Amino acid sequence: MFGVVVVGIGIAGSVRIRDLLSPLQSTPSESLKLQSFVSRRDLGQYNGVKQISLEEALKSNEIDAAFICTENQNHEPSIRRFLEAGKHVLVEYPVALSAQTAHELWQLAEQKGKVLHVEHIELLTGEFNQLKKEVDGKELVEGVLHFTGGALDEQRFGFQSFSGIARITWLVDLFGNLTVTSASKEENEEEKYSKLTAHFTTADNRPLTWIEERAPGMKREKKIKFTFKCGVLDTLPPAPRAALGPPFMQDQNLFAQKLLGQVPEEELAAEKMRILHCIELAERIKKCCQQ
Numbered sequence: 150m151f152g153v154v155v156v157g158i159g160i161a162g163s164v165r166i167r168d169l170l171s172p173l174q175s176t177p178s179e180s181l182k183l184q185s186f187v188s189r190r191d192l193g194q195y196n197g198v199k200q201i202s203l204e205e206a207l208k209s210n211e212i213d214a215a216f217i218c219t220e221n222q223n224h225e226p227s228i229r230r231f232l233e234a235g236k237h238v239l240v241e242y243p244v245a246l247s248a249q250t251a252h253e254l255w256q257l258a259e260q261k262g263k264v265l266h267v268e269h270i271e272l273l274t275g276e277f278n279q280l281k282k283e284v285d286g287k288e289l290v291e292g293v294l295h296f297t298g299g300a301l302d303e304q305r306f307g308f309q310s311f312s313g314i315a316r317i318t319w320l321v322d323l324f325g326n327l328t329v330t331s332a333s334k335e336e337n338e339e340e341k342y343s344k345l346t347a348h349f350t351t352a353d354n355r356p357l358t359w360i361e362e363r364a365p366g367m368k369r370e371k372k373i374k375f376t377f378k379c380g381v382l383d384t385l386p387p388a389p390r391a392a393l394g395p396p397f398m399q400d401q402n403l404f405a406q407k408l409l410g411q412v413p414e415e416e417l418a419a420e421k422m423r424i425l426h427c428i429e430l431a432e433r434i435k436k437c438c439q440q
C-alpha cells in the first residue's frame with residue numbers, strides 16, 4: 150500500500166479525491182490509500198478525508214506519494230519539496246513552466262530514486278483514441294489544431310504555450326517530434342482576450358499550426374483540419390467512452406503501476422522524452438512571442 154496526500158482542492162484535486170476514494174476493482178489503484186489532503190483554505194475535512202498542513206505531509210511516515218493538483222505556478226516548488234522529502238510525485242500537467250526546470254525536476258527524482266509522473270489526460274480520452282486511429286497510417290500534407298477556452302490567469306497558470314501543453318502533446322503524439330518555425334501572440338487586456346498562433350514543421354517538413362484562443366466565457370472546444378494525401382479530416386471523430394474508465398482514473402492506474410514497478414523502462418524513457426520535448430517546444434514558442 151502507498152499512502153497518498155492530495156495537494157490543492159480545485160477541479161482536478163476534487164476529482165482526484167473522488168477517484169482515490171473509489172478505485173476500480175482489481176486495478177493497480179487499489180494499492181493507493183488516500184490519507185489526507187493539503188489546501189491553503191481551511192476546509193477541515195473533505196468527503197471524510199482529513200486536512201493536514203504541508204509540513205505535516207512532508208514529515209509524515211504514512212505518506213509515500215503526493216498528488217500535486219495546484220495551479221501551474223506552484224508545481225515546481227511543491228514537486229521539489231516532496232521529492233526532497235523522499236516522496237513519489239504525481240503532478241497535473243504541465244510539470245513546470247520552463248524547460249530547464251523540467252530537466253532539473255527529473256534529475257532530482259532520479260537522484261532520489263522516486264517516481265515523477267506527469268498526468269496527460271488529453272491522451273487518455275475516448276476522443277483522442279479515436280482521432281489517433283483515424284490519423285494512423287495516413288500521410289500528412291498540412292494541419293491545424295484550433296483550441297478555444299475560458300480565460301486563464303497567466304500569473305497562476307503561466308504562459309499560454311505551457312498551460313496549453315495538452316495541444317502540443319496531441320500534435321507530437323499524432324505526428325512525431327516537431328520544430329517551431331514561428332509563433333506570435335495577440336492580446337486585448339481589457340477584454341482578457343488572448344490568441345496564440347504557433348507554426349511547426351514535422352520531421353518530414355510538413356507544416357502544422359496551433360491556435361490557442363482564450364477569453365472569459367469562451368466555449369471549451371477543439372477544432373481540427375488535417376489534410377492528408379488521401380483526404381481531409383476536419384471533424385473530431387465521435388468518441389466512444391474509454392473502456393478503461395474516465396481519464397483521471399486511467400492516469401491514477403498508470404501512476405500506481407509505476408510505483409509497483411510494472412511499467413517497462415523503455416516506456417518510462419519514451420514518456421519522459423515526449424514530455425520534455427513538448428516542454429521545450431512550449432519554451433521555444435514563448436521565446437518567439439516575446440521577441
Ligand SMILES: NC(=O)C1=CN([C@@H]2O[C@H](COP(=O)(O)OP(=O)(O)OC[C@H]3O[C@@H](n4cnc5c(N)ncnc54)[C@H](O)[C@@H]3O)[C@@H](O)[C@H]2O)C=CC1
Nearest residue numbers: 157158159160161162188189218219220221223241242243
Ligand atoms: N481541470 C481539469 O480538467 C484539468 C486540470 N489540469 C491541471 O490541474 C491543475 C489544477 O487545475 P484546476 O484544478 O483546473 O484549477 P483550479 O483553479 O480549480 O484549482 C487549483 C487549486 O489549487 C489550490 N492551490 C494553489 N496553490 C496552492 C498551494 N500552494 N497549496 C495548496 N493549494 C493550492 C487553489 O486554491 C485551487 O483550489 C493545473 O495544473 C491544470 O493544468 C490538468 C488536466 C485537466
Ligand SMILES: C=CC1=C(C)/C(=C/c2[nH]c(/C=C3N=C(/C=C4\NC(=O)C(C)=C4C=C)C(C)=C\3CCC(=O)O)c(CCC(=O)O)c2C)NC1=O
Nearest residue numbers: 160269270271272274298299301312313314315316369396
Ligand atoms: C466545465 C468546466 C471546465 C473547466 C473549468 C475546465 C478546466 C480545465 N480543463 C483542463 C483540461 C482538460 N479537461 C478535461 C476534461 C474535463 N475537465 C473538467 O473539468 C470536466 C468536467 C471534464 C469532463 C469532460 C480534459 C480531457 C482535459 C485535457 C485537455 C483536453 O483534451 O481538453 C485544464 C488544463 C489546461 C488546459 O488544457 O486547458 C483546465 C484548467 N475543464 C472543464 O471542462
